[in-house]
Amino acid sequence: MTNKLVVVTGGSGFIASHIIIQLLQQGYSVRTTIRSPKKIDLIKTLLTNGGITDFTNLSFMEADLTSDDNWKAVMAGATYVIHPASPTPTLNFKNEDEMIRPAVDGxxxxxxxxxxxxxxxxxxxxxxxxxxxxxxxRTTPYTEKDWSDLSSKKIHPYQKSKTMSERAAWDFIKNQDSLELATVNPVAVMGPVLASDYSHSNIQIQELLEGKIKAVPNVDSGYVDVRDVASLHLKAMVSPKAKNQRFLATTGETLSMLDVANILREEFPKYANKLPKKTIPNIAVKTAAMGNQQLKMIASLVGEYAETSNKKADTILDWHPRSSRVAIIATAQSMIDLGIVK
Structure with a gap:
């Protein structure tokens, strides 16, 4: 057992809550940041639903990624920091800087x-x-050596913000003697939702089960379980080999949205008639996105190659994730159990 202090930013987040659960289970002390004390009850609910019964080693501190206030106190005495929090993106932005600037500054x-x-x-x-x-x-699986191309006309501001904020982190660390960095780059994160306040990456499953999606766009993606994403963060935190390395959190499988619907249909026959069986032609998605900011991100992904490799995390950190199917089923089952799926 260890009593080292780990700071985890944004404790109410989907990935953050699972990281905190695993840290507490492994005997770490955890200090998590919150934007408002109103979040404390939610975080305790998330952790309780994730199996935590003792909050002795958990503390909360208010801090906001958009302000310098309190960060000195947040970090005092910490050995490690895990930083999953990100300023909430607004999808109805007027210019992309509204998304990029807060991410980089945070x-x-x-x-x-x-x-x-x-x-x-x-x-x-x-x-x-x-x-x-x-x-x-592209014809070969993406790896940690790859970086999104910021000069491309096709890149969505959300991906631009993720690329530029990670680049800024690596630029910062270049000139540091003592501080080390590791990054975890997850594909679409699925897995057990712990409360009815949950992440936007899971909404797709809810909308599929509720019959809100009559046909799906032709988008391929990797899917990874949040419990495995959390365990990869912990391995990247302590392994000497992870110093100044990036790790792609993926099972290495690639599924279409129709594959996801079919997994749900097989596993949850009660919802079968609500699940889509057709794909929307690429041109129809792209045309619809012209006047719709919310659809632009999806439109930038239709028909795109999406194979990934997890060889680095597997080889260096001995990380072996659950299958995408298990992750997707766990998301759906937790949403049904919590009454989120209407």
């Missing part, structure tokens, strides 16, 4: 305050979006 604020406090290593939750976007005619 990462740098965390790194600066970690460095000043003598933290050993920061693990940043980046994204697959910092790896795959804007590539042309």
């Amino acid at each position: 990462v740098l604020r965390v790194l600066r305050s970690a460095k000043n406090a003598g933290v050993k290593r920061v693990v940043l939750t980046s994204a697959y979006g910092a790896i795959f976007a804007g590539h042309k005619n």
Whole structure:
């Protein structure tokens, strides 16, 4: 057992809550940041539903990624920092800077305050979006060596914000002697939802089961279980081999949205008649997205190559995730159990 202090940013987040559960189970002390004390009850509900019964080693501190206030106190005495929090993206932005600036500034604020406090290593939750976007005619699986192409006309501001904030982190760390960095770049994150306040990546499953999606766009993606994403963060936090490395959190499988619907149909026959059986032609998605900011991200992904490899995390960190199917079923089952699926 260890009593080292780990700071986890944004404790009410989907990935963050699962990271906190595993840290507490492994005997770490955890201090998590919240934007408002109103979040404390929610976080305790998430952790209780995830199996935590003792909150002795957990503390809360208010801090916001858009302000310098309190970060010095947040970092005091910490050995490690895990940074999954990200300023909430607005999809109805007027210009892309509204998405990019807060993401970059937030990462740098965390790194600066970690460095000043003598933290050993920061693990940043980046994204697959910092790896795959804007590539042309791809035929080999994406790996940690890949970076999204910021010069591409096709790159969505969300992926741009993820790429630029991770790039800023690596630029910052280049000039540091003591502080180490590792990043975890997950594909679409599924797995057990722990409360009715949940992440946007799971809404797709809810909408499929509720019959809100009559046909799906032709989008391929990797899917990974949040419990495995959390365990990869913990491995990246302590392994000497993870120092200054990126890790793609993926099972290495690629599924279409229709594959996801078919998994749900097989596993939850009660919902079978609500699940889509058809795909929408690519041109129809792209045309619809012209006047709809919410659809632009989906439109940028239709028909795109999406194969990924987890060889690095497997080889260096001995990380072996559950299958995508298990992750998707766990999402759906938890949403049904919590009464989220109407």
